[in-house]
Amino acid sequence: MVRKKVRLQWIVDNAAQKATYKKRVMGLMKKVRDLSILCGVDACVITYNPYHQEPQVWPSDPSLRPNKSLLSLGVGRRMTKPRSGETTNEEQKEGDQNLRIQCLGGRLLEGLESKDLLDLMWAIDN
Amino acid sequence: MVRKKVRLQWIVDNAAQKATYKKRVMGLMKKVRDLSILCGVDACVITYNPYHQEPQVWPSDPSLRPNKSLLSLGVGRRMTKPRSGETTNEEQKEGDQNLRIQCLGGRLLEGLESKDLLDLMWAIDN
DNA sequence: GCAACTATATATAATGG
DNA sequence: TCCATTATATATAGTTG
Numbered sequence A, B: 001m002v003r004k005k006v007r008l009q010w011i012v013d014n015a016a017q018k019a020t021y022k023k024r025v026m027g028l029m030k031k032v033r034d035l036s037i038l039c040g041v042d043a044c045v046i047t048y049n050p051y052h053q054e055p056q057v058w059p060s061d062p063s064l065r066p067n068k069s070l071l072s073l074g075v076g077r078r079m080t081k082p083r084s085g086e087t088t089n090e091e092q093k094e095g096d097q098n099l100r101i102q103c104l105g106g107r108l109l110e111g112l113e114s115k116d117l118l119d120l121m122w123a124i125d126n
Numbered sequence C: 001g002c003a004a005c006t007a008t009a010t011a012t013a014a015t016g017g
Numbered sequence D: 001t002c003c004a005t006t007a008t009a010t011a012t013a014g015t016t017g
Helices: A014-039 A091-098 A114-125 B014-039 B091-098 B114-125
Strands: A043-047 A056-058 B043-047 B056-058
Touching (some): A014 A043, A014 B014, A014 B043
Antiparallel strands (some): A043 A056
């Protein structure tokens, strides 16, 4: 990307990883928004932020929207120290295998108590 | 972006819009994948593709993964001819307002019949 | 840690086959 | 309509305060 071409692999150094995450997540959200506007399509990104409890989502603030309902997707926290030994060729494959997406819950924005739905979805998931 | 700086607004011309969609969706998927690999985070993009029935999702093929469960998120089709008169200042706001994300269903990859869960989620959603 | 600041790597609009 | 090309706009790694 810049002063040096980045190697597509897990960034071990914690500070560096966080810095990269922050920059890239911003860029990513912008890209989705652009795509959505330019092509008039619905789109959504969700990333599990290792530095916060809640996943980051675009579109950003569900509660500001006039929609009836919204599905809240929880993306499971990955096992610590993921995929340290990936080779370039195996990156995507490994990535997919290590990725665990879990249904943590869905909630309604109106009416229902979101906790109830989380519980229900959790039950479904198991 | 390139031979000309693009205006961030709905692309009226159909061929141009499709071309742009195709390119950008590819770029977007790559970005999420990169983020996921570099920072070891779980991430997911979903776009509703106006040219196909099914939304495009990254990670791409859930069924290839060894995971216990996966939440399948359906993004609702936008009303036709969206936001033709947007001004630059209003773009994001309008975009958010026009965006309708619907809970279409979640399914388990193992055990349960996905149809059942679709129905359940639908019920929850309403 | 964060918020600039660049120099480069990437993404992509327009074009041509 | 799709693919390849290419010139330019963007994204961002490394650095600095």
